[in-house]
Amino acid sequence: MMFEQFNQPFVSYSKQFAESALKAQQIALGNLEDLAKLQMKAMEDRVNATFEFIGEASEVRDFDGVKAIWPKGFNLVKESGEQLFSLGQEAMTRNVKTGEAISQLVKTQVEAAGETVAKAAPNKAARGK
Numbered sequence: 001m002m003f004e005q006f007n008q009p010f011v012s013y014s015k016q017f018a019e020s021a022l023k024a025q026q027i028a029l030g031n032l033e034d035l036a037k038l039q040m041k042a043m044e045d046r047v048n049a050t051f052e053f054i055g056e057a058s059e060v061r062d063f064d065g066v067k068a069i070w071p072k073g074f075n076l077v078k079e080s081g082e083q084l085f086s087l088g089q090e091a092m093t094r095n096v097k098t099g100e101a102i103s104q105l106v107k108t109q110v111e112a113a114g115e116t117v118a119k120a121a122p123n124k125a126a127r128g129k
Helices: 002-058 063-128
Strands: none
Touching: 002 063
16 A cells, blocks of 8 residues: 555656657657658759759750850759758747747646655655654
């Protein structure tokens, strides 16, 4: 019976910890899924733009055509770089928000565990006297 009284707070804490770990995993996997979708969309946009440029470039037959398409090629590279930078910023922002959500979850878990232990400690001290 004494073992059960001693063990109960730890069993409760373990259950809370497992539930929190599952929630943290769901948050992290949701973030990973969102980032994968963003990256796939960005890659699709860049592949389409690149094939469009290659299609135009394949029709160039003289130096004037090269001069006309050169700014489009430069613009393609510029847009790709800007999109890569923007995607990196978005990924960082989402990762920070995910980290904050997981950290809040852990904080709540630790506070709840502390309260559980604090409630159990006075009862045990009173019984020991």
